[in-house]
Amino acid sequence: MIDYQPLIERWRDGELDTWAGRLPEQIAAGLSHQRYGDLPRWLEVLSALPDLPVTVRHLDGDRVGADCDPPLDAVTQNALRETLQGLHPWRKGPFELFGVHIDTEWRSDWKWDRITPHLDDLDGRRVLDVGCGSGYHCWRMAGAGAGEVIGIDPTPLFVVQFWALQKYLQQPHVWLLPLGIQDVPPKLQAFDTVFSMGVLYHRRSPMDHLQELRDCLRPGGQLVLETLVIEGGPGDTLVPEGRYARMGNVWFLPSTDTLLSWARKLGFVDAALVDVATTSVEEQRATDWMRFHSLANFLDPEDASKTIEGYPAPRRAVITARAPGTRRAKNP
Numbered sequence: 001m002i003d004y005q006p007l008i009e010r011w012r013d014g015e016l017d018t019w020a021g022r023l024p025e026q027i028a029a030g031l032s033h034q035r036y037g038d039l040p041r042w043l044e045v046l047s048a049l050p051d052l053p054v055t056v057r058h059l060d061g062d063r064v065g066a067d068c069d070p071p072l073d074a075v076t077q078n079a080l081r082e083t084l085q086g087l088h089p090w091r092k093g094p095f096e097l098f099g100v101h102i103d104t105e106w107r108s109d110w111k112w113d114r115i116t117p118h119l120d121d122l123d124g125r126r127v128l129d130v131g132c133g134s135g136y137h138c139w140r141m142a143g144a145g146a147g148e149v150i151g152i153d154p155t156p157l158f159v160v161q162f163w164a165l166q167k168y169l170q171q172p173h174v175w176l177l178p179l180g181i182q183d184v185p186p187k188l189q190a191f192d193t194v195f196s197m198g199v200l201y202h203r204r205s206p207m208d209h210l211q212e213l214r215d216c217l218r219p220g221g222q223l224v225l226e227t228l229v230i231e232g233g234p235g236d237t238l239v240p241e242g243r244y245a246r247m248g249n250v251w252f253l254p255s256t257d258t259l260l261s262w263a264r265k266l267g268f269v270d271a272a273l274v275d276v277a278t279t280s281v282e283e284q285r286a287t288d289w290m291r292f293h294s295l296a297n298f299l300d301p302e303d304a305s306k307t308i309e310g311y312p313a314p315r316r317a318v319i320t321a322r323a324p325g326t327r328r329a330k331n332p
């Protein structure tokens, strides 16, 4: 069911030809059964998904998904729900498949609503979504008209969740590769828009991350970057010792001024702060589809303005910026 060959062929002889040549090895490593012991079980779930007659697909609106007419009977719907639960935890969404509402940990549609007013028109554009999770925003980018959407995420469960959706959504120009940003070949300059949302704070070197993102963009292409920030002025940055909101692997939380200055330092132009939002326990919460602890458990029970470790509670900013150089019109 997971087949990247059409993408490899699509990229052959084009500007992504070199990457196409590396993909088979990268995909084998990203979906290695030796490395990821749970992968065979997830793949079994994927192959147990029923073939269903899709009559309508939704890529816009707040629920991405598919449906059929007449609607599924209750028995088949329950069986579908049970099978999809085999891919727990579902973090980014929500999705709606044949009346099954996958109520994910995150209301990722809220983030999408915050960023869309600030996006260059995606119509016909080749876009990259770095750290895309199961690909919720990738579908929304396709719904907004993108010509080719490439999501990358190194967590294999999210890749399998994407393929579960793709079984029904059937979008040949939307792909999710089991890779991290470090696996993208250097200096591609092949994407019109690059999204990095919820990734920068997981990178030990934010400067290197910004440079990687810049090098993925065509001259004049748009960067959309969302990350955790702190309140403060130019130069202020928090480097949490130990965990932050129970997350390991959190490195730099800049103030918004600091973040904008980092972008300018890396050569981005027109860097602008377009949104700041405190993450609420309505936006990130435990559900039937994500039964582990969530944000409410990661905040100080006495003072929700602090994490359980005593740091400022999660607050996320979105900046947009442009890669240096003049935009050349080039579509996939």
Ligand SMILES: Nc1ncnc2c1ncn2[C@@H]1O[C@H](C[S@+](CC[C@H]([NH3+])C(=O)[O-])CC(=O)[O-])[C@@H](O)[C@H]1O
Pocket: 092, 106, 108, 111, 130, 131, 132, 133, 134, 152, 153, 154, 155, 158, 179, 180, 181, 182, 196, 197, 198, 199, 202
């Ligand atoms: N080196 C890496 N390269 C690429 N991705 C990575 C890397 N390391 C971790 N990830 C992936 O980055 C994602 C971060 S979540 C954001 C999801 C979505 N973008 C969202 O904005 O909702 C964080 C959040 O909850 O905001 C995870 O799916 C990781 O597997």
